[in-house]
Amino acid sequence: MVAIPVFLRIWKPSRIFRFETGETLADTIVEKATYTAPQILRAWSPFIILTAFVAVWSIKPFKALFAAGGPLDWTVLVIRFPGLHNLVLKMAPIVPSPTPYAAIFKVDFVSSVGTAILLAGVMSVLFLKMRPKDAVATFTDTLRELKTPIYAIGMVLAFAFLANYSGLSTTLALVLAMTKGAFTFFAPLLGWLGVFLTGSDTSSNALFGGLQAATGRQIGVSGELLVAANTVGGAVGKMISPQSIAVASAAVGLVGQEGALLQFTLKCSIVLAILVGLMTTALVFMGVGT
Known part of the structure; x- marks a missing residue:
């Protein structure tokens, strides 16, 4: 994300494709709009917030909190499917000796990266000062x-x-x-x-x-x-x-x-x-x- 803006300051495409008008010669498009540093930061803020949340969720100390025996392991729901868990055997040459194939479904309510993305979305709404009504409408449209x-x-x-x-x-x-x-x-x-x-x-x-x-x-x-x-x-x-x-x-x-x-x-x-x-x-x- 950092490299692309720097690259585009040096190189310009000869043609630009837009969904509304199709392919257009880049020379015919004149864009002189300038933006202040706070405006640029505001535009980038959702990506910065998302990157920060995902980075925290990916580090080992954070993951260790939710591992078996960790202080927050109770937030992880573990479901062992009856009639399937450890009833399928992996055989040679896939494995050296017959090994039961675990059928476990885990629901990570907090430690899932999806939760980090959801929280980053909520934080972005607060940072951008979106009205709750607009935020809910955007979320609903996205789901649709x-x-x-x-x-x-x-x-x-x-x-x-x-x-x-x-x-x-x-x-x-x-x-x-x-x-x-x-x-x-x-x-x-x-x-x-x-x-x-x-x-x-x-x-x-x-x-x-x-x-x-x-x-x-x-x-x-x-x-x-x-x-x-x-x-x-x-x-x-x-x-x-x-x-x-x-x-x-x-x-x-x-x-x-x-x-x-x-x-x-x-x-x-x-x-x-x-x-x-x-x-x-x-x-x-x-x-x-x-």
Whole structure:
């Protein structure tokens, strides 16, 4: 956020796209408005407040307050799903020995980053001196605009859990692992697939990170390199994640156009995933991570 304004003081686009008028030559747009330092600070304040809250919520001492045995662990609701918790076993080669698969749903009322974002919103309302009526109206309009993306995200997460507990995700991963030496090319594609299923690079690493490391040991390649490839592959898969597309469409007023956006980004994502696979294979060929 800091780099972009500095960059735009040096470089100017030749054309500017606006939703109302379409693409326009930048030279035809004359904007001479100037703003005082307090006005600029006021405009940036929601982002500054949000960054501060998320930073506090992310530090280890704060997280430790809500960990098991911490003074605020009572604010975390833990639900162990009956009929599923520890009744599904993870088997070799995913894990060395049969391991129960926990099915725990945690509701972090305070420690969730979502709570930090909500509190940052409330603080921004107070700092900007918005009228309560306007703040509630803005919040209601936002919920109305995001109702479809919220539903889509919930359904995709539900599918991700189903794919995990049914063994679908790991089965797909094992099929790719059977490629032996060629696995270095397919390793990023696992991360790409994981982010498409879960919407999160972190979740993708949790899903396939152990398998990447284990497969690396079997084929004589550094597990760290393959886990890194999983992460980078997940990053280029973010643009085709249904959750990301749903949120992006809602943010720019394109709700209902998610399919067209996916069709456009899919080609770019596949090309980038292939490039990452080729780069990973080239690194292994040059002796890096072996």
